[in-house]
Amino acid sequence: MNNDIDVSVQLAGLKFKSPVIVSSSECGSDLSQVKILTKMNVGGIVTKTFTTPGEFRIRVRPYQFPLNKFGRGFKEGGSLYSLAAPHVEERDQILDKVSMMAGICRKYSVVLIVSFFEDPTNISNWVKQAKAFEKAGADMIELNFSSPSAVTVFSKSFRQAGAIISEIKKYTSFPIGMKISPTIEPLESFVSIGKNAGLDFITAHNAPGGIIIDVENEVPFGAPTIGGYVMGRTFLPYSLGRIVRIRKSSDIPIIGVGGIYRTDDALQYLLCGCPLVGIGSALYFRGFKVVDKIHSGITRWMRNKGYKNIDEFKGKAYNFIKDGISLKSEEKYPHVVPPDCPYVPVIKSEKCNLCGRCAETCIYKVITVDKEKSLINIDDNKCWSCGFCVGICPSSAITLVERANRGKIIWNNEGLAETFK
Numbered sequence: 001m002n003n004d005i006d007v008s009v010q011l012a013g014l015k016f017k018s019p020v021i022v023s024s025s026e027c028g029s030d031l032s033q034v035k036i037l038t039k040m041n042v043g044g045i046v047t048k049t050f051t052t053p054g055e056f057r058i059r060v061r062p063y064q065f066p067l068n069k070f071g072r073g074f075k076e077g078g079s080l081y082s083l084a085a086p087h088v089e090e091r092d093q094i095l096d097k098v099s100m101m102a103g104i105c106r107k108y109s110v111v112l113i114v115s116f117f118e119d120p121t122n123i124s125n126w127v128k129q130a131k132a133f134e135k136a137g138a139d140m141i142e143l144n145f146s147s148p149s150a151v152t153v154f155s156k157s158f159r160q161a162g163a164i165i166s167e168i169k170k171y172t173s174f175p176i177g178m179k180i181s182p183t184i185e186p187l188e189s190f191v192s193i194g195k196n197a198g199l200d201f202i203t204a205h206n207a208p209g210g211i212i213i214d215v216e217n218e219v220p221f222g223a224p225t226i227g228g229y230v231m232g233r234t235f236l237p238y239s240l241g242r243i244v245r246i247r248k249s250s251d252i253p254i255i256g257v258g259g260i261y262r263t264d265d266a267l268q269y270l271l272c273g274c275p276l277v278g279i280g281s282a283l284y285f286r287g288f289k290v291v292d293k294i295h296s297g298i299t300r301w302m303r304n305k306g307y308k309n310i311d312e313f314k315g316k317a318y319n320f321i322k323d324g325i326s327l328k329s330e331e332k333y334p335h336v337v338p339p340d341c342p343y344v345p346v347i348k349s350e351k352c353n354l355c356g357r358c359a360e361t362c363i364y365k366v367i368t369v370d371k372e373k374s375l376i377n378i379d380d381n382k383c384w385s386c387g388f389c390v391g392i393c394p395s396s397a398i399t400l401v402e403r404a405n406r407g408k409i410i411w412n413n414e415g416l417a418e419t420f421k
């Protein structure tokens with residue numbers, strides 16, 4: 001059925017049979033998990049981050065706290081407060097494991113990406129580990145520059161990150177990537193240090209840390225510290241925004257990670273130019289089958305759109321993205337205020353059920369609803385043309401149209417608003 005559609009992707013000279021890969025987490029730490037994952041439609045698996053110093057491998061328990069009890073948004077978004085640290089076992093055990101993982105991955109044509117981290121000030125240890133992973137059969141490595149301790153060091157010295165990459169490059173021949181934190185700034189300078197050092201790809205991003213308070217018990221929820229990975233679907237626009245920034249400053253290939261739970265989440269990253277997407281916490285919240293679902297969803301979407309391969313649409317949405325300054329400089333009505341704002345809402349009476357969401361939420365009080373008389377009134381003269389009511393209406397009854405020419409639709413909650421085309 002899928003023979004006519006090619007979803008394979010090339011990155012750093014390696015072929016991935018699917019653009020969907022497993023991002024680094026405990027799901028890539030054991031052979032049994034890797035065996036299950038390789039039988040699914042995954043292009044690659046990133047291992048759990050390995051490290052040698054014992055102090056980086058301390059695991060407090062329990063360490064995984066889903067935030068479901070904090071409400072629907074957290075539950076549906078797949079939010080997790082996690083204290084998962086790098087892998088626990090000793091170096092020799094890890095190397096044995098990597099070589100067995102490599103064997104399994106090879107059998108199923110799945111690319112094995114080993115993630116690791118060492119003391120950022122000890123470059124020779126980074127090189128030693130990289131060489132050992134290459135010898136053990138890893139196809140590529142992902143330097144985990146996203147851990148809190150790495151960020152502390154690298155934010156003071158970007159050069160240190162560059163030195164680690166270029167030194168590893170001297171002694172290995174497989175592709176090298178770095179996984180970055182969503183807080184490293186200035187992002188463009190960090191990326192350029194990596195690029196100059198010979199980096200083959202960037203994985204963006206690890207998730208931010210945070211903390212959440214259980215107000216009933218008046219204590220921090222789960223563990224009394226700032227935990228890593230308070231992620232989930234809400235992280236997607238943030239991660240994607242930074243990826244756009246990286247792409248604007250560098251042509252380095254990016255593995256897009258952050259908030260991917262569904263096919264359309266993954267497609268957003270591909271449409272912004274990422275050749276591959278990594279699935280993290282969704283494996284926990286939706287089970288391993290989520291990778292298959294996303295893979296087949298991408299194939300279905302491509303068939304519906306008539307695409308035969310990923311390159312036909314990769315980066316298509318990215319090409320529309322401008323920086324905020326140019327967008328503002330092109331605005332036709334930069335300083336108007338009501339009653340002269342250019343666009344106003346119209347309500348399709350056949351779709352409106354008078355629920356009143358628009359009236360409740362319009363902060364300018366443009367819309368009023370009289371449920372008893374089944375009347376809805378719009379006071380155009382108060383409208384700022386913001387568009388909020390269009391998106392908030394649960395029955396898609398509201399459209400923003402040109403004030404002067406009521407027929408012209410400016411925003412209907414789909415695609416790009418007409419003004420920006």
Ligand SMILES: Cc1cc2nc3c(=O)[nH]c(=O)nc-3n(C[C@H](O)[C@H](O)[C@H](O)COP(=O)(O)O)c2cc1C
Pocket residue numbers: 023024025026048049080082084085086087115144146179205206207229231232233235257258259260278279280281282284
């Ligand atoms: C339980 C858990 C453990 C993780 N461990 C690692 C890790 O060892 N190394 C790493 O680079 N990222 C790790 N991550 C981060 C993920 O790879 C991913 O970057 C992050 O969760 C954002 O993606 P998501 O929104 O799809 O979860 C971990 C994530 C989770 C949920």
